[in-house]
Amino acid sequence: xxxxxxxxxxxxxxxxxxxxxxxxxxxxxxxxxxxxxxxxxxxxxxxxxxxxxxxxxxxxxxxxxxxxxxxxxxxxxxxxxxxxxxxxxxxxxxxxxxxxxxxxxxxxxxxxxxxxxxxxxxxxxxxxxxxxxxxxxxxxxxxxxxxxxxxxxxxxxxxxxxxxxxxxxxxxxxxxxxxxxxxxxxxxxxxxxxxxxxxxxxxxxxxxxxxxxxxxxxxxxxxxxxxxxxxxxxxxxxxxxxxxxxxxxxxxxxxxxxxxxxxxxxxxxxxxxxxxxxxxxxxxxxxx
Amino acid sequence: xxxxxxxxxxxxxxxxxxxxxxxxxxxxxxxxxxxxxxxxxxxxxxxxxxxxxxxxxxxxxxxxxxxxxxxxxxxxxxxxxxxxxxxxxxxxxxxxxxxxxxxxxxxxxxxxxxxxxxxxxxxxxxxxxxxxxxxxxxxxxxxxxxxxxxxxxxxxxxxxxxxxxxxxxxxxxxxxxxxxxxxxxxxxxxxxxxxxxxxxxxxxxxxxxxxxxxxxxxxxxxxxxxxxxxxxxxxxxxxxxxxxxxxxxxxxxxxxxxxxxxxxxxxxxxxxxxxxxxxxxxxxxxxxxxxxxxxxxxxxxxxxxxxxxxxxxxxxxxxxxxxxxxxxxxxxxxxxxxxxxxxxxxxxxxxxxxxxxxxxxxxxxxxxxxx
Amino acid sequence: xxxxxxxxxxxxxxxxxxxxxxxxxxxxxxxxxxxxxxxxxxxxxxxxxxxxxxxxxxxxxxxxxxxxxxxxxxxxxxxxxxxxxxxxxxxxxxxxxxxxxxxxxxxxxxxxxxxxxxxxxxxxxxxxxxxxxxxxxxxxxxxxxxxxxxxxxxxxxxxxxxxxxxxxxxxxxxxxxxxxxxxxxxxxxxxxxxxxxxxxxxxxxxxxxxxxxxxxxxxxxxxxxxxxxxxxxxxxxxxxxxxxxxxxxxxxxxxxxxxxxxxxxxxxxxxxxxxxxxxxxxxxxxxxxxxxxxx
Numbered sequence: 001x002x003x004x005x006x007x008x009x010x011x012x013x014x015x016x017x018x019x020x021x022x023x024x025x026x027x028x029x030x031x032x033x034x035x036x037x038x039x040x041x042x043x044x045x046x047x048x049x050x051x052x053x054x055x056x057x058x059x060x061x062x063x064x065x066x067x068x069x070x071x072x073x074x075x076x077x078x079x080x081x082x083x084x085x086x087x088x089x090x091x092x093x094x095x096x097x098x099x100x101x102x103x104x105x106x107x108x109x110x111x112x113x114x115x116x117x118x119x120x121x122x123x124x125x126x127x128x129x130x131x132x133x134x135x136x137x138x139x140x141x142x143x144x145x146x147x148x149x150x151x152x153x154x155x156x157x158x159x160x161x162x163x164x165x166x167x168x169x170x171x172x173x174x175x176x177x178x179x180x181x182x183x184x185x186x187x188x189x190x191x192x193x194x195x196x197x198x199x200x201x202x203x204x205x206x207x208x209x210x211x212x213x214x215x216x217x218x219x220x221x222x223x224x225x226x227x228x229x230x231x232x233x234x235x236x237x238x239x240x241x242x243x244x245x246x247x248x249x250x251x252x253x254x255x256x257x258x259x260x261x262x263x264x265x266x267x268x269x270x271x272x273x274x275x276x277x278x279x280x281x282x283x284x285x286x287x288x
Numbered sequence: 289x290x291x292x293x294x295x296x297x298x299x300x301x302x303x304x305x306x307x308x309x310x311x312x313x314x315x316x317x318x319x320x321x322x323x324x325x326x327x328x329x330x331x332x333x334x335x336x337x338x339x340x341x342x343x344x345x346x347x348x349x350x351x352x353x354x355x356x357x358x359x360x361x362x363x364x365x366x367x368x369x370x371x372x373x374x375x376x377x378x379x380x381x382x383x384x385x386x387x388x389x390x391x392x393x394x395x396x397x398x399x400x401x402x403x404x405x406x407x408x409x410x411x412x413x414x415x416x417x418x419x420x421x422x423x424x425x426x427x428x429x430x431x432x433x434x435x436x437x438x439x440x441x442x443x444x445x446x447x448x449x450x451x452x453x454x455x456x457x458x459x460x461x462x463x464x465x466x467x468x469x470x471x472x473x474x475x476x477x478x479x480x481x482x483x484x485x486x487x488x489x490x491x492x493x494x495x496x497x498x499x500x501x502x503x504x505x506x507x508x509x510x511x512x513x514x515x516x517x518x519x520x521x522x523x524x525x526x527x528x529x530x531x532x533x534x535x536x537x538x539x540x541x542x543x544x545x546x547x548x549x550x551x552x553x554x555x556x557x558x559x560x561x562x563x564x565x566x567x568x569x570x571x572x573x574x575x576x577x578x579x580x581x582x583x584x585x586x587x588x589x590x591x592x593x594x595x596x597x598x599x600x601x602x603x604x605x606x607x608x609x610x611x612x613x614x615x616x617x618x619x620x621x622x623x624x625x626x627x628x629x630x631x632x633x634x635x636x637x638x639x640x641x642x643x644x645x646x647x648x649x650x651x652x653x654x655x656x657x658x659x
Numbered sequence: 660x661x662x663x664x665x666x667x668x669x670x671x672x673x674x675x676x677x678x679x680x681x682x683x684x685x686x687x688x689x690x691x692x693x694x695x696x697x698x699x700x701x702x703x704x705x706x707x708x709x710x711x712x713x714x715x716x717x718x719x720x721x722x723x724x725x726x727x728x729x730x731x732x733x734x735x736x737x738x739x740x741x742x743x744x745x746x747x748x749x750x751x752x753x754x755x756x757x758x759x760x761x762x763x764x765x766x767x768x769x770x771x772x773x774x775x776x777x778x779x780x781x782x783x784x785x786x787x788x789x790x791x792x793x794x795x796x797x798x799x800x801x802x803x804x805x806x807x808x809x810x811x812x813x814x815x816x817x818x819x820x821x822x823x824x825x826x827x828x829x830x831x832x833x834x835x836x837x838x839x840x841x842x843x844x845x846x847x848x849x850x851x852x853x854x855x856x857x858x859x860x861x862x863x864x865x866x867x868x869x870x871x872x873x874x875x876x877x878x879x880x881x882x883x884x885x886x887x888x889x890x891x892x893x894x895x896x897x898x899x900x901x902x903x904x905x906x907x908x909x910x911x912x913x914x915x916x917x918x919x920x921x922x923x924x925x926x927x928x929x930x931x932x933x934x935x936x937x938x939x940x941x942x943x944x945x946x947x948x949x950x951x952x953x954x
Contacts, residue, residue, distance in 0.1 A: 012686065014761065015761070018753070018761065021767075022767060022771070025770050026814045027772075028789055028829065031785070031788060042793070045797055046834070048789070049787070050899060072813070081688050097681070101678070104675045104678055107660045108672065108675035109675075109729075111674060119686055119687075120686050122690065125942055126694075126935060126938065127934040127935060128890070129930075129934050129935075131689065131693040132918065132919075132931065134697060134700075135689070135693065153390050158685050158689050159689070161682055178369040178370065178372075178373035178446075179371075181360075181367070181373065181899050182368065182434075184359075184360045185340070185360045185366060185367045186361070186438075187361035190675060190678075191675075192390070196378075200376075201376050201377055208884070218778070219776075219778035219779065219781075220633075220778075220893075221779060221893030222892050222893065222896075222915075225896075236780045236893065238843065239626045239781065239784060239897070240783075240893070240896060240897050243784050243787070243897065245791075252788060252794070255784060256784070256785075258787065259780075260781075262778060262780070263776075266406070266776045268778065269776070270773060271769070271773075274772070277771065277776065281775065281834055281837055282837055
C-alpha cells in the first residue's frame with residue numbers, strides 16, 4: 001500500500017462527499033437547462049436527465065415572446081423588462097439613502113440616533129405580511145396602486161432601507177472618527193466630508209449593498225404579486241403565472257426556459273461578483 | 289503667535305461631569321502639554337479647544353479672540369491625530385492641500401506652501417503616493433505637514449507618537465520640538481507618556497479626574513509636585529512613598545517609621561524642611577522621595593543631608609546607565625538607583641543613602657503637599 | 660453666561676438630522692405605524708375594503724376556528740423544524756469539509772451557494788419539474804429498473820409538505836455553509852495549534868474547541884433560517900401552490916389568500932399579526948441573548 005498523506009482515504013471521503021453535494025446542487029439547474037433545449041415530444045420520449053438530441057431554441061423563443069401569461073400571449077420579455085425598470089431606480093435610491101444614513105449613524109450621531117438604529121433593525125426581521133394591507137390601502141389612496149413605478153418601487157425602497165442602512169453603518173463604523181475630525185478642522189462640512197472622504201473609500205460596500213438589493217428586489221415575489229397587476233408585474237410573478245396557467249398540455253420546456261430567463265440576471269451577477277454577494281449575505285447577517 | 293486662554297471650562301456628558309473648571313493661560317509661542325492617565329479628560333479638552341466638541345461652560349480664547357461660537361475651520365487651528373487620519377483616497381499632495389482648498393487659498397500660494405512644507409519635512413518624493421503606501425513614520429510626517437500648511441495660530445496634537453515604534457518616537461519627538469522652534473507658534477500636545485511631557489513641554493498641565501492637578505514648568509512639576517498624584521504620575525520609576533510620623537524634641541524635628549505604635553526606624557530632617565513640618569508634629573504624613581535620591585553611598589552627593597541605612601536587596605534591574613534596586617524599609621517597598629558598579633547580592637543588606645533634603649511631604653488623607 | 664446653543668457645528672448637525680429624518684419618518688410610519696394599523700384592522704369587520712367597524716376578537720375566533728389555519732401552523736412547524744435542522748446541519752457539515760484545505764474550494768463554494776442567487780419562484784418551478792411523478796425522480800428511478808419505485812410526495816396531501824423542505828434546503832443550505840465557513844475562518848489559529856500541541860485529534864479539536872467557539876455563529880444561522888422559514892412564500896406558491904387542496908398552506912399563504920383572494924381582510928390581518936408574534940417568539944430571545952453576550 002502506498003498512500004501518500006495528501007490522498008489518504010480520509011481525503012478521498014472529503015472530496016467524495018463534497019462532490020456528491022455539488023451534484024445535488026447542480027442537478028435542478030442541469031435538468032432545467034436540458035429540458036429547455038428539448039421539444040415537447042422529446043420531453044415526453046426522453047428521460048429528464050437525457051441530453052437533448054440537438055440544441056433546439058424553440059422553447060426559449062416561445063417563452064420569450066409568445067407564451068401565454070394572464071390574458072396576453074406575448075411571452076415574458078415585457079415582464080423581464082419590467083423587472084429592470086423596477087430594480088434599477090430602486091437599487092440606486094435605496095443604496096444612496098442607506099449610504100447617507102450609515103454616515104450619519106456612525107459619524108454624526110445625535111441624541112436618539114442609536115435608538116432609531118435599533119428601531120430600524122427590527123425592519124430587517126419582520127415578516128412583511130404585517131405591512132401589506134395598510135400599504136395596499138395607502139397606495140390606493142395616493143393613486144399608485146398596481147403600478148410598477150412608482151408603486152412597487154416605493155415599497156422596495158422603503159423596506160430595503162433597513163438593510164442598506166445596516167450595511168453602510170457596519171462599514172462606516174470601521175472608518176476612524178479621527179478622519180472626520182481632521183476634515184472638519186480642515187474646513188470640510190457635512191456633505192463635503194461625505195463626498196470627498198467617505199464615498200471614495202466606499203466602493204466595496206456600495207458593491208455589496210447594490211448587489212444585495214438587486215438580488216433581493218429582482219427575486220422578490222410577495223410584493224410583486226400583491227402590489228402590481230395588469231401587465232405591470234415583475235418577472236417572478238409572470239413566471240408563476242405562466243407555470244400556473246392551466247392549458248391542455250403543460251409545456252415544461254417553455255416553463256424551464258422562462259425560469260432560466262428570470263434567473264439569468266441575478267445568476268450572472270453572482271458569477272461575476274460573487275465575492276460581494278457572499279460578503280453581503282454573511283456580513284449583513286453576522287453583524288445584525 | 290498663538291496665545292491660548294481657557295477660562296473655567298466645564299464639560300458634562302449626560303449626568304457625568306468630565307471637566308470641572310479648567311483654567312490655563314499660555315504665553316505666545318509656548319509648548320503646552322496636557323498629560324494624564326486615560327480618562328482624565330485631556331482629549332476631551334483638546335477637542336473642545338479644536339471646536340470638535342462643545343464645552344458645557346467656560347470661554348476659549350485664541351490670540352485673545354473668543355472662539356466658543358466658531359467652527360473648527362474658523363478657529364485658526366490645525367490638528368494632528370494619533371491615527372494620523374490621513375484621507376485614504378487622496379494623495380499626499382491632496383491631503384496637504386485639502387484644508388487650503390476648503391479655505392479658498394489662491395492656487396499659486398497653495399503651490400508655494402506645498403513646496404515649503406514638503407521641503408521642511410522631506411516629503412518631496414512622496415507627494416504622489418497614497419497614505420497606505422507610506423510607512424508609519426512617513427504618514428506621521430504627512431499628518432504634521434498637513435497641519436503646518438495651514439500656518440495656524442495654534443497646533444493641536446492628540447497623542448501623535450503613540451502608534452510609532454520606540455526609536456521613531458524619539459526621533460519624531462526631536463523633530464516636533466525643532467518645528468516648534470522654527471514655526472514660533474503655540475502647540476498644545478496631549479499625551480499620557482510622562483517622558484514625552486517632560487522632554488517636550490515648556491508648560492505642563494497634569495490632569496486627573498477632570499481637574500488640572502498642577503500647571504507648571506517641567507522642573508516645577510518634577511521637583512516641586514503639588515500633590516501626591518502629580519508626584520506619583522510623573523517620573524519613572526515612580527516616586528517612593530513612605531508613611532512616617534513627625535516627631536519633635538530637643539529643638540529638632542525628625543521622622544519615625546512606626547509599626548504598631550513602636551518606632552522601628554528614625555529619619556533625620558534637614559533644617560530647611562523642619563519649619564514646614566512643625567504644624568504636623570505627632571501626625572502621620574507621607575514622605576515622598578524619588579528613586580534617584582536613594583543611592584549607593586559612593587554615588588551620593590557631598591554635603592547634602594544624607595542618611596544612610598542598611599537595606600536588604602530584594603531584586604535588581606540593570607538599565608545600563610544605572611541599576612535599580614528594589615528593597616523595603618520595613619513594610620514599605622522602595623526603589624533606589626545605584627551606580628552599575630555597586631556590588632549587590634540578592635537577599636543581602638547593602639548601604640543606601642537617602643538625600644533627605646530632596647524629600648517632599650504629603651497629607652495622608654487628601655494627598656496635598658505639606659512641605 | 661456663555662451661549663449654550665451649538666452654533667458652530669449647528670449647521671452640520673442639522674444637516675445630519677435632516678438627512679436621516681426621511682428614513683426615521685418612513686420607518687416610524689411604514690413599519691411601526693403599519694403594524695399598529697394591521698392590529699387595528701384585525702379588530703374590525705374589514706372584508707374586501709377596510710372598515711372601522713370594531714368587532715373585538717371576532718377575527719381571531721374565526722382564525723383559530725379555521726382548520727385551514729391550524730393546518731398552516733402545523734405545516735410551518737413541520738416545514739420550519741425540518742428545514743432549520745437539515746439546512747443548518749448540512750451547512751455546518753459542508754463548511755467543516757471545505758475548511759480542510761480542499762483544492763478547488765472556491766469552485767465548491769460557488770456551486771453550493773448559487774441557488775441563493777435564484778428567485779424562490781424559479782427554485783419552486785425547477786423542483787416542481789424534478790418532483791413530478793411522471794417525469795422527475797420517480798420516473799428516472801423506475802427507468803433504471805425499479806418499476807415499482809414510488810416517489811409522488813408532491814401529489815400526496817400527507818407528504819407534499821416534505822417536498823417543500825427539500826426545495827428550501829436546496830436553496831439555502833449554501834447560505835448556512837457560507838455563514839459557518841465565515842465563522843470557522845474567524846476561529847483563532849493559535850487556539851487550534853494549542854489544541855494540536857496538547858495532542859487532541861482532529862475530531863476532538865472540532866468538538867471541544869472549534870464548535871463551542873462558534874456559538875455566536877449558531878445563533879446567527881438559527882435566527883436566519885427560522886426567519887427564512889416563516890417568510891417562505893414564493894417557493895411554496897411556485898412548487899405546490901399551497902396544495903394539493905390546502906395541504907401545504909403555511910401562515911404566509913393563508914394570509915395572502917384571505918387578504919387578497921377571499922376578501923377577508925380582518926382575518927388576514929389577524930393571521931399577519933400571528934406571523935409577527937411567531938417571528939418575535941423565535942427571534943427575540945436570540946437577539947436578547949446575543950446582545951447580553953456582547954455586553
